[in-house]
Amino acid sequence: MTVRGRRVAAVAALLVLVPAAGCAGPSRTGEDYRNKAASTAGAAASAVNTALIGVRAAGDGRVTGPYVSVLLGDAETDLLAVQQTFESRQPPDEASDAVRERLGKALGKAADALAAVRIAARRGEVRELPETGRDLPAAAERLERLEKEMSS
Numbered sequence: 001m002t003v004r005g006r007r008v009a010a011v012a013a014l015l016v017l018v019p020a021a022g023c024a025g026p027s028r029t030g031e032d033y034r035n036k037a038a039s040t041a042g043a044a045a046s047a048v049n050t051a052l053i054g055v056r057a058a059g060d061g062r063v064t065g066p067y068v069s070v071l072l073g074d075a076e077t078d079l080l081a082v083q084q085t086f087e088s089r090q091p092p093d094e095a096s097d098a099v100r101e102r103l104g105k106a107l108g109k110a111a112d113a114l115a116a117v118r119i120a121a122r123r124g125e126v127r128e129l130p131e132t133g134r135d136l137p138a139a140a141e142r143l144e145r146l147e148k149e150m151s152s
Helices: 003-021 030-059 065-087 094-122 136-151
Strands: none
Touching: 030 065, 030 094, 030 136, 065 094, 094 136
């Protein structure tokens, strides 16, 4: 395949994948919605825990400012992506409304905590990240609890 052909194929693939990435499939039952909420909570907890590792390493002087800044930006991007995907789902019933509200609050608090450490890192406040990120452990624990609770 020529270089031009590969470029055309790449652009065509993106045109198919990008719209699909912004949409979430429907949840037809409360159980399915809870399972998707559990999956979202787990993915969000993973992003927060990744950030927490970076924050602790930065506080100990084991990583550079640019490295931890990128790591925190990526963790925040990951969290916001799963949050957006979950929030695009229609709750199928009233019980699912409560699931949406609980998880939404937890995701919001986690996003706020990640934004705070990302901003601090980009301002060069690398050694202060453990203090700035003091809400990260609680955010991760809350998401992990929700994942466990909603998957059972």
